[in-house]
Amino acid sequence: MEGNKLEVSINKQSDLQYVKDYRPQTEGLQHRILLHGPVGAGKSSFINSVQSVVKGTTSKKAGAANISGSSYTRKYTTYRIQKDGQNTFHPLVLNDTMGLECNSNRRKKVYVKDIKQAMKGRVRDGYTFNPECKISKEDPKYNPDPTANDKVHILLCVVDASAVSQMSPKAIETLQDIREEASDLDIPQVAILTKIDLICPEIKKDVKNVYRSKILKKRMEEFSAAVGYPMNSIFPVKNYHEEINFNSDIDSLILSSLRDIIDNLGSS
Numbered sequence: 001m002e003g004n005k006l007e008v009s010i011n012k013q014s015d016l017q018y019v020k021d022y023r024p025q026t027e028g029l030q031h032r033i034l035l036h037g038p039v040g041a042g043k044s045s046f047i048n049s050v051q052s053v054v055k056g057t058t059s060k061k062a063g064a065a066n067i068s069g070s071s072y073t074r075k076y077t078t079y080r081i082q083k084d085g086q087n088t089f090h091p092l093v094l095n096d097t098m099g100l101e102c103n104s105n106r107r108k109k110v111y112v113k114d115i116k117q118a119m120k121g122r123v124r125d126g127y128t129f130n131p132e133c134k135i136s137k138e139d140p141k142y143n144p145d146p147t148a149n150d151k152v153h154i155l156l157c158v159v160d161a162s163a164v165s166q167m168s169p170k171a172i173e174t175l176q177d178i179r180e181e182a183s184d185l186d187i188p189q190v191a192i193l194t195k196i197d198l199i200c201p202e203i204k205k206d207v208k209n210v211y212r213s214k215i216l217k218k219r220m221e222e223f224s225a226a227v228g229y230p231m232n233s234i235f236p237v238k239n240y241h242e243e244i245n246f247n248s249d250i251d252s253l254i255l256s257s258l259r260d261i262i263d264n265l266g267s268s
């Protein structure tokens with residue numbers, strides 16, 4: 001994997017410290033990471049993985065599902081990460097959303113509109129997404145007056161590496177549309193490719209092989225070409241999903257992707 005970030009060797013402890021020490025430049029501001037992407041891509045699992053790795057205890061807060069046609073996650077939820085032994089939280093929050101279902105043009109349009117409103121901070125925590133109907137301005141969970149803390153600071157597109165080659169033109173178009181909306185709002189965008197263990201037996205055996213996997217590089221290039229994310233803004237991830245114990249290499253990859261996400265946040 002020459003010439004891209006995968007070459008960089010990971011130092012788990014320094015990445016963990018980096019994440020824990022991270023502060024937005026503006027006093028009192030929290031940075032919000034908005035996850036979006038196709039149904040079953042691993043959005044909720046990534047949030048669980050991040051929370052577990054940063055806290056050092058396994059947590060299963062964001063409900064993760066077995067794959068079916070429709071999104072398991074329905075509620076717009078903010079996940080915070082508690083600081084070690086304190087009743088305070090890291091100034092970095094992750095927002096889970098409903099998965100993209102591309103089975104109709106209507107659903108595609110509703111999805112783009114809802115994600116756009118979420119990026120603007122107009123969707124309150126606890127809103128239940130309706131794939132047939134965008135959030136209404138009369139909804140009690142509609143926030144007409146978002147503050148800087150309500151707004152999204154970085155958009156994180158989550159895609160299943162084993163499904164990249166089979167993404168429908170509608171799904172690709174939707175991810176492109178959302179990227180454009182984010183650009184219009186000056187929100188930086190990055191992506192993670194999950195389930196890398198499913199595309200490469202070497203990675204399944206040892207996650208460290210992520211740095212050598214040709215098939216992963218190919219999937220990243222395919223995704224980059226299809227949706228338009230530059231290669232240096234796509235990060236591979238293996239989520240915790242059925243493991244009971246921590247694995248240092250999985251931790252390292254999660255932390256390195258989180259560090260990369262933070263590095264793309266820009267200054268605010």
Ligand SMILES: Nc1nc2c(ncn2[C@@H]2O[C@H](COP(=O)(O)OP(=O)(O)OP(=O)(O)O)[C@@H](O)[C@H]2O)c(=O)[nH]1
Binds near residue numbers: 038067097194196238
């Ligand atoms: N092998 C493998 N499975 C994973 C990985 N990440 C998630 N999964 C599994 O993929 C399935 C879907 O994961 P979720 O985290 O629920 O996906 P989601 O994007 O939140 O899905 P929706 O809420 O339905 O949109 C679950 O069965 C997870 O256990 C991974 O890195 N590798």
Ligand SMILES: [Mg+2]
Binds near residue numbers: 043044073
């Ligand atoms: Mg989910």
